[in-house]
Amino acid sequence: MRVPDRSALRAYLDWLERREGRPFPDHDALWSWSVEDVDRFWLSIVDYYDVTFATPWTRVRTPDPMPRTRWFSGARLNWAEHALRRGADHDVALLSVGEGHRDQKETTYRSLREQVAAVAHWLRNHGVHPGDRVCAYLPNTEHAVIACLATAAVGAIWSCCTPDFGAEGTIGRLAQLEPTVLIAADGYHWNGKEIDRTEVVARLRENLPTVREFVHVPYLGRPQPARATLWPELLEPTAPEKYEQVEFSHPLWVLFTSGTTGLPKGLVHGHGGITLEGLKWAGLYCGLRPGERMFTYTSTGWALWNMQLGALLHGATIVLYEGSPASGVWDVAARTGADVMLLGAAVITASTPPAETPERLRHVLVSGSALPPDGYRWVWEHVGADVKIDSTSGGTDVSGAFVGSNDYAPVRPGRIGGRLAGVDCAAWDDDGVPVVDRVGDLVILQPVPPMPVHLWNDPDFTRYTESYFETWPGVWRHGDWVTIHSDGSLTIHGRSDSTLNRQGVRLGSGDFYDVLETLPEIAETLVIGVEQPDDGYWLGLFVVPADGHRLDDALKRKIATTLREKLTPRHVPDEIVEAPAVPHTLTGKRLEVPIKKLLRGTPLAQAANPASVDDPEVLRWYERFASDRLG
Template identity: 40%
Template sequence: MTVFRRACERRTGQPIPDTAALHRWSLQEPARFWEAVWDEQAVVGEKGERLLVDGDAMPGARFFPDATLNFAENLLRPRPGVRDEDDALVWRVEEAEPRRWSWGALRAAVSRLVEALRASGIRPGDRVAALLPNGPEAVAAMLAASAVGAVWCSASPDFGARGVLDRFGQIAPRLLFSCAGYRYAGKPIDLGTKLAEIASGLPTLERIVIVGDGGEALARQLPNGVALDAFLEPFAPGAIRFEPLPFDHPLAILFSSGTTGVPKCIVHRAGGVLLQHLKEHALHSDVRAGDRVFYFTTLGWMMWNWLVSGLAQGATLLLFDGSPFHPGPQVLWDYAAEERATHFGTSAKYIDALRKSGLRPDESHDLRALRAVLSTGSPLSADGFRFVYEGVKPDAHLASISGGTDIVSCFVLGDPTRPVRAGEIQGPGLGMAVEVWSGDGRPAAAGEKGELVCRQPFPSMPLGFWNDASGARYRAAYFERFPNVWCHGDYAEATEHGGFVIHGRSDATLNPGGVRIGTAEIYAQVERIPEVAEAIAVAQDWEDDVRVVLFVRLSNGSVLDEALERSIRQAIREGASPRHVPARILAVADIPRTKSGKIVELAVREALHGRPVANTEALANPEALQLFANREELTR
């Protein structure tokens, strides 16, 4: 961050004393700021003369409208100090021995895949889909698709057939990469039957490439099936032929979680994603050439796309697939220690579960190489912050980050030059005009809760939604609440320190008696209680109003008796406010969550009221919804 700030001082001829001043300049001169990112990160491509057109339009602004580049070329370019024989990718499945691909091996694999895709007729704009574990073949396939200009879209192999078809069926892919099976919690899981159903539901598929063990046998059972080795066999490694493409060429389609309807297909532009990720990795996360970056994710979560972009910095990616608690809570930390991870990324839910597991990585593992811990997926509580500094590493940079699939990047995130405060995200992203607005469209005061908005364009705004030619659905999703301003749907507050606190999704806020309450404020108090493993709060329609109902999943052996219920109410009353205290508290055996671990308040609310829940295939444990339906306790 400091090196970049000084480079910007030289550009402007004016002092930029700190990150806050740099952020102000990035909003005052957005074209010059993003040009500085392009230049200082040495983007491979032709920048063109124009930097920003229609810069006041949201949507509609165009960054670098004359530029050409290739996303994959910028991730695979040689970096100073990084040798061909150095690790580019390391892959571990639970406790198994890791596999390693050097930079030379990765480039060789991508070069063969590029030629195989072109020989299969894949051209710029064609969709290439993947149903793969988080391994090296997935990374290589994405890079190859991007190299030829195809549009990448992926899902995790634990998605049900209906969930995959709800996503891929909308975008008509021509080619699908899939595994024959995967492992989770020590158990092998076969995909043969599910993949046959998916293949029959995607009539546009011309080729299904099966990756990994069992590929040959499964390929013979599928129409147009081919094992990866046979797909690549005609092509020798060589120089990669990267397709030069416009800045706004579609790079990838990401899918909303889809728990309240069919998933939205969000189309992202190559140049915008590249610039955002370069900025976020190099400046906000301090990722450098030779670093070793881990993020616990699957191909069904935007953090996978974010992780892969770390290659552009010359970093080694530490890939992991399987359960983060098999054979025990130490498995990810064994990996981080053995591979000398410099960055450890995960979800807030994982940090809370680790805290309650009793494991203290700072006592059990050598984490001297670790510089940064990143957390996202849901708000990280103040207790979570304290646990990282007391139980993981006292001198790490803990960066809670928040953005979304919608922008495949962050609105608010870490800043390695500023203090970390428990419970707060450090600040807005450079070039991101992030504010909190009240319902009437005015900026909220520090400490006042409201809607998280971005009032200026930024490069990673999506191109739009698939099959939304008029842009009506896209505009309705983000610009209907406040015209010409991105409204993200997060309930948040800005702090007096310039940081942010996210209190949950706006559409999941609770409004008993007309008072708006963020669910994260309740969870922060409840999940401190040892007997409570996890909680979910929803609004129940009640006597012409709503009341707050809190469901708790208890730790092993705990019982929700009167004493525990009093403790929960007292913790919420004292830690949040009397308004936050739920009307009812009930125990449940499980809480439904998405594949990326987010609890689904809206789906639970629908189940609670006896209404159908759309697209339960998006859930990791859809059977848990039945625990919330027809609860007799909620009729009184």
């Protein structure tokens, strides 16, 4: 395939050829070199993007095995400083838009730098020091970006929950951090409605006793609560830019996993690792440059929100959309002149054709789950035949990507383009042997800078090791079933911790969803495999019919035929059950593992944390179903 002359990846490869004195004709050559000499690859990112260290590094990487590896020992920097240094004063940094036709608000780079400096000054004046925690309960607006950057400028640690989280789920996350400051909005918009969250915020204040300062963001115009500072007061004094220079691995933010069983797991990412990942991913793979615009459909509680901030490192514009996807994400892309989009596969599969074609859109990145082939065809038919579609995977664990497309990889519907530079990943079978063209566990064999520096409240790395390194010490087991094809592309089949193993063959749950949820009679499905006491195996499929349909014998036959013809006879379930809904985590992932535990007889209190579930009543329906089935 022809690579555009202006390709950001090609420009880097041309520079790398001069630096290394060897040819880099394509991305395959880059990937091979990058895993043969991981240290030199990441050093090339530092040099190419002119990462500025306040003090020099003494060693690129320590010899400690994962998860104790540390990068660029001795180096000090600040992520917020790098995020704000490239944009020209008059260029737009943030473009805030909302549902319907609410006014767009532009924030230039000069204004963003001034507001970040003002908020950072306020934080310092109120006793916030490096290492303190500043937590937020905010929608996807400019307030969240400004507060995040200001927190980083001080050297404090940021964490944010989206206001569609309930009080229990938010407290379960933020209370672990013992925050000093809480910044919260009074609500958000969804499907044309204002959702008031003043009562939830009041409960947060009651249950976060370490909070000394509360900042009220009057997003919906609700009255100012008692003992609160209004957000505009943080922006009033002018202050010089000041960025605390911190150690390369100094904590930047804490991202939480879903926490479907027990407390949510806090992943701590460092200033340096996130700086390098943002430069590499947003630069080489999104191809962003000054003047371009990236629109991410996300909430502040999803890792995509953090990933989009990498666009600022390149002087590009971030489009912040606040509202429901039902309002038409493609129309938002057209209205805002987006060049690049990042969104979940489920948003695409639920999309309706746009009223206006996004003319500037050149690149659509898909995360959260694999986009089925029909999703590719829908984008090309309704959005643009020349749009590049890039399924990517990595996520919360690294606040970035392990695999995705590149300028040299052909787009194959249903597949991911390949492994990203600097990421030494493979598929391993149960014996730890690499496999090609067969399903295996996705593993990472060498460390990468954006891996968590540690988990919160895990000083001896016990939980970190159990989460990623228990199966193969020193090797990151990501928890996804993947096929790495002989042509270099990948297929991700679903989570390996919710494995379907039927007749000795592993089946990916994502394959079921890709096939079945294109049927007009079906709204959503959940597939669960449970080992039986007699060494048998029960494969159950829960089906939520679409409006106007029911799960009758004819639909059951259609489901079985579809699975048999499009997948294999092994994919035909033992039982097909009508369900009222599918339970999800607060970030939208199906609760496969907790439902499997219920079906094996685990009590609900041990199988799942209702505060981390979108609809606890649906979870109780599965509890009753499991109880009846087990007798």
